[in-house]
Amino acid sequence: MADAVTARADDYSQWYLDVVREAELADYSPVRGCMTIRPRGYALWERMQDTLDEMFKETGHENAYFPLFVPQSFLEREAEHVEGFAKEVALVTHSRLIESEDEDEGGLVPDPESELGEPLVVRPTSETVIWNKYADWIQSYRDLPLLINQWANVVRWEMRTRLFLRTTEFLWQEGHTAHATREGAEEETRRMLEVYRTFAEEYMAMPVLAGVKTASERFPGAVDTYCIEALMQDGKALQAGTSHFLGQNFAKAFDCTFANQDNEEEYVWATSWGVSTRLIGGLIMTHSDDQGLVLPPKLAPTQVVIVPIYFDDDQQADVMDRADALLEELSDAGIRAKLDDRDTQRPGWKFAEHELQGVPVRLGLGPRDLENGTVELARRDQDGKENVAQEGLADTLADTLADVQQGLFDQAKARREERTRVVDDYDAFQEAIAEGGFVWAHWDGTEETEARIQDETKATIRLVPLPGEAEREPGEGMLSGKPSEGRVLFAQAY
């Protein structure tokens, strides 16, 4: 098991796949680019869902469910939207299989008589089906704001896929809100960005920078796309969440108006925002190491595992009694603890497995611990073990878990700072990008320069920082020398 994971320094991509496989998080499926999320991976997603869902409800949102299928004509109603998605859609064209009439061919084929009048698109995102309904539901300013979220699967026919990070089908949430005013919608867009930032930093222990995308990186159909960006251990950026101000684009496409307080008809203002199972990829690449998965305690399905140690039946009875009592004590204190009572494996093997699977704290409990009133505690984020008292163990562990959580964040933040450079000229820029990491540099604001930089360095503008997010001083674009209002953030990205 010790050699199950390739070292990051040897082959980062292989290391990532090894961690996903060995921690039993996910698996490819026979369908191109689709994944199977295994129970350990799904338990992580459930923790993320529960946390986010509570945050969404606290900010006034309700959940609903809209159909999987989008009529092709809906997608076409918003010009930029369809342009953005037309090349990567799964199209349903038939509704029945029949025996092939071609005797050589044999087997089943789509029944030509079941061909649909209009192909259906498996939703790549749901703005269109949702705004079609909002046009029915919204009549007056009294119906606004309408604050709805959906947990769903979506499909984008990606050419190159990687487990969690980019898959043809993925799970996500998509918030879709409707507002009476531009200000209301813009405020919502930024509020949800802050919800994502809080989730990323306080739960995932993953530091992020927040900002606005340039036009070329904007969501198809959005006026502004806000994002949070994190830096992975290999120096590549990961877009971890986006929140879009959609203006009145979708309201106009679906003729969604409301009577304002003066009884005048106006188009509704819109936002949408989403995070996906991609976050699990970000979580892995932020904290994990050459020993396998590392999980922040707030999201770890199991926070503490107790491994009993004994050499004969008498010892086993005593140790198991004590272990059961400790488990109950920890569970009562709200700690997600498990007792690993499998008698098919030795303690050392169990310790190694739980390390590989990222359990934040492992406790060993043997005959000597019973005598001494101690347990042996190993933290996943540090080497070594220490003996701690059984007395007050729940309090000790609550402190330890909080310390692990903060430690992971601090470590990730220090790593990001270390790999963030501020550069002034294009030579230094190219060098910095080649080394990997975030690079702050001046850009003249044109799409041409942005495209040329991407061509030459594979770096994209991750964001234009929000006010207060980074110091902004005017300067000159690296390539053109034309004026820049302030540095923007570049990196190669997943």
Add this chain to the structure above:
Amino acid sequence: MADAVTARADDYSQWYLDVVREAELADYSPVRGCMTIRPRGYALWERMQDTLDEMFKETGHENAYFPLFVPQSFLEREAEHVEGFAKEVALVTHSRLIESEDEDEGGLVPDPESELGEPLVVRPTSETVIWNKYADWIQSYRDLPLLINQWANVVRWEMRTRLFLRTTEFLWQEGHTAHATREGAEEETRRMLEVYRTFAEEYMAMPVLAGVKTASERFPGAVDTYCIEALMQDGKALQAGTSHFLGQNFAKAFDCTFANQDNEEEYVWATSWGVSTRLIGGLIMTHSDDQGLVLPPKLAPTQVVIVPIYFDDDQQADVMDRADALLEELSDAGIRAKLDDRDTQRPGWKFAEHELQGVPVRLGLGPRDLENGTVELARRDQDGKENVAQEGLADTLADTLADVQQGLFDQAKARREERTRVVDDYDAFQEAIAEGGFVWAHWDGTEETEARIQDETKATIRLVPLPGEAEREPGEGMLSGKPSEGRVLFAQAY
């Protein structure tokens, strides 16, 4: 609002649609047979999900997620399975839209170059993709039992659809378990049937009968299909949950074997079981009335609503203070309570709306109640109102809610008993079926007789009762006079 709902006696189908619409539970979508589940409907589904999910976890199951798409060839591996689903599958055949080259036609069309080598089926159920993976994951008896559940959307191209009861896309959970022995799998099949029965009776307050399906009603690919059946208010049966013993059929189709304790290779034994958003339809048709939705308290998203009553600002301040305090008291006691503080609507209007939407208990709180230390309490399941003391209100309400829950179950059970007949000959049978309700009758065990009865009466055999579920005495088949081991349950069904 009072006339918003058609009377059941006038038009039962319209009544059902009116309740769904007026309680804002769901809405049709522009895609044929697909529905939009609105926030009020989804909140109900969330309560159902949470409850079932906890029951599944308590019985040792974990959640996972398998792909939406099933290769057509997978479906074909199990002969009965493909036969059962081939006529109602959504087929994905292309992955890209391009501008039509036909100038007259215009617009976007599926790109012929993006045609898939093999069509993908949007999952109607997931046995095949799951057993393909289980074949990888299961090596030895130590890997068994494997107890996995999935919450997902599925698609079956139904010809006639009705909100919640039968829709092209629906939400459900599907459990898929793998076992070392036939006995282990059969035990699991019955265990999950009992979980469904408990959920239906104790949470939905919907009495059910449990039994086994005849061969013609079996799940395609199953050896035995167990089910629970409920009787709706119009005398039609609703299949509310199924649990399948799949034998080794899928293990053989996907070559899933394990090494037993003697290190011999054996095929794995399987079960699958599911309930869906159809349950919401069953819930509506079991309890609701001509005034709208009626919800059992255990599943009602809001159990108690407080409606403040005041005639001037001074009164408003006093009433709202007291209402806030009561709300807090109820919430602290674990009651899902809401304060309806909208100042755009009058109290009477609010009372009517909450009645329509099925809130189990409504409380009115006005100036006179403040003087008397009372609240006015109206139960959704009974006419009239009563004054109860504010003192000890949480305890009073806990009792009331338990009483409503039990009352709904008792009422539904009495209604079922009233509409259940035991008949001996075919004339009496036809008459009983025409009147509606459950009918116990002798059947000779042949598919021919079953088909003839269905042709002539539209009644199907809902189940062969489990031992202990109903008295079983031998007799003679109604039509053929051939021997019958015991009566089986007939009804027309949704």
